[in-house]
Amino acid sequence: MPFTFADPTPDAIPLHVLETDAVAPWLDGQPDAVGAWVRANGFTGKLGETLLVPGGNGAPTMALAGYETAARRARTRYALAHAARKLPAGVYGIASGIAAEALETEALGWLLSLYRFDRYRKKKITRVHLVAPDGIDVARVETIAASEALIRDLINTPTADLGPDRLAAAARDLAGEFGADCTVIEGDDLLDRNYPMIHAVGRASATAPRLIDLQWGSAGPRLTLVGKGVCFDTGGLNLKQRGGMALMKKDMGGAAHVLGLARMIMALALPVQLRVLIPAVENSVSGNAFRPGDILTSRKGLTVEINNTDAEGRLVLADALALADEDEPDLILSMATLTGAARVAVGSDIAPFFCDDDGFAQMLSAAAARVDDPVWRLPFHPAYEDKIEPVIADLDNAPGGGFAGAITAALFLRRFVSAAPYAHFDIYGWQSVSAPARPKGGVGQGVRALLDALPGVLDL
Known part of the structure; x- marks a missing residue:
């Protein structure tokens, strides 16, 4: 699937992007035939409005796109x-109407709009392509779009x-x-190498659990990314109800x-030493599934009482975080579809994060705020440690x-990081x-x- 800009061509249709209050002044500068066509078709500049303007031979000479108002775009x-x-x-090529500071974000949005998850569909779609606007970092925008597509494809795949x-194969392909370099520890080898909680969560599945370890770069600050890779979550013996299980393919x-972030970093050649750790498991039900009431001993040596087998993500992350911490990198970041409490707190459109x-x-x-990718800081609230x-x-x-579920989960994870910023x-x-x-x-x-943010955070 292409996530690149079109090559410049004389045949590209000029696209004029018009706010609602800019339509009339713009029309005043156009030939009478253009003004008559636009007015006859009722174009007002609202978001989502589009109009092709034909020339004398009927072929489009330009296109219009509504941009409404700054307040509406916000x-x-x-x-x-x-x-x-x-x-x-x-x-199409943008001819007018978008401020220079917004061009890169709007161009990225255009590329992202090309995405379709059509792996299982015979019918493919035709796409609307854009010539890269002048003044944007084309390679960066294309890299971000392709990396976002990787994220979406992985989440969408059943x-x-x-x-x-x-x-693990996808990580190896990326490497x-x-x-x-990419190594994978699998099955009972996890016990031999002291990853007991990853093994406990994944051992009931027909597909053995794994710890994926991708490493890239030989100079610069050391950055370790840890991602929850629960490829499906039945809830284990604390079995989810039907509705709760419907989206569990996305629990990885x-x-x-x-x-996806690693792909961006490597493709843009950021000067870091990158490590990616993914505990990859399926939380299933079988005769050897871990049980409510079990006590698991983690890689770090901390013991964990299992009061719900459906809170498995923090268990596998804990072993991976302990490994990450042993290396004492300059920064550890973990990302996980971890708690419903986070959705209740900030909704589905904002990524909450915790840090000290x-x-x-x-x-x-x-x-x-600069790149229009909303996040919101939540606290590592120490008063909840006893919970x-x-x-x-x-x-x-x-x-x-029933309270502060996102915070208590984050506090749990922080117990496994002591030597590095997290x-x-x-x-x-x-x-x-x-x-x-x-x-x-996805x-x-x-x-x-x-x-x-990483260049500033890591002093790159």
């Missing part, structure tokens, strides 16, 4: 992508075609593309996100009470209703903000 993302989905197939084995969304570093939080929030401390073990994987992202990774440049299905959250 309520959406990728305003131009409203038009990209409605214009006829062809090649578990029958993307279990732990094939998630091969960019000359990275954290893994998809760190692979005010400087990191400020740089990330500023980057999120994750049961009577008979060091930690509780599912504290009761931030955790509790993402949703799913677009429930189609929106411009974001069709229903979607990236927070990765563009991180890409923009």
Whole structure:
């Protein structure tokens, strides 16, 4: 699937992007025939409005796209992508109407609007292509779009075609593309190498659990990304109900996100030493499934009382985070579709994150605003530490009470990081209703903000 700009061509149709209050002044400068055509077709400049303007031979000489008002655009993302989905197939070039500071985001939105998950469909679609606007970083925008497509493809693929084995294969493919190293520890070898909680969560599946370890770069700050790779989550013996299981193919969304971010970093050759750790499992039900009431001993040596087998993501992440921490990198980032509580707190459109570093939080929030990739900081609230401390073990994987579930999960994860700066992202990774440049299905959250913030955070 192409996520690149079209080559400049004389045949590209000029696209004029018009706010509602700019339509009349723009028409005053056009030939009478153009004005008559536009008025006759009722074009007013609202978001999503498009119009082809024909020449004397009937072929389009230009196209118009509505851009409404700044206030209206503030309520959406990728305003131009409203038009990209409605214009006829062809090649277009932006001729006027978009401020220079918005060009890169709007051009990215256009590329993202090309995405369709059509792996299982015979019928393919024709696409509306855009010539890269002058003044944007073409390679960066194309890289981000292609990496976002990787995130979406991985999340959208059903578990029958993307279990732990094939998630590992996807990581190996990515490593091969960019000359990275990728090793995978599998099955009972996880016990021999001291990853007991990854093994416990994944051992009931017909597909063995794995720890994926991708490494790239030999100089610069050391950055470790840890992504939750639960390829399907039945809930284990605390079995989910039907509705709760419907979207569980996306429970490896954290893994998809760190692979997408890793792709951006490698393709753009950021001067870092990158490591990506993914515990890849399927939380299934079998005679050897881990049980409520079990006590698991983690890689770090901390014991964990299992009060709910459906709180498995933090268990597999804990072993991977302990490994990441042993290497004492300059920054550890974890990403996971971890808690419903995070969705209740900020909804599905915002990626909440936790960190103790005010400087990191400020740089990330500023980057999120620049690239229109919303995030929101939630607290590692120390007063809630006792909620994750049961009577008979060091930690509780599912504290009761019903409150602050996202925070207690983040506090649990932080117990496994002590030597390195750490931030955790509790993402949703799913677009429930189609929106411009974001069709229903898997979607990236927070990765563009991180890409923009990392040079400042790591002093690159």
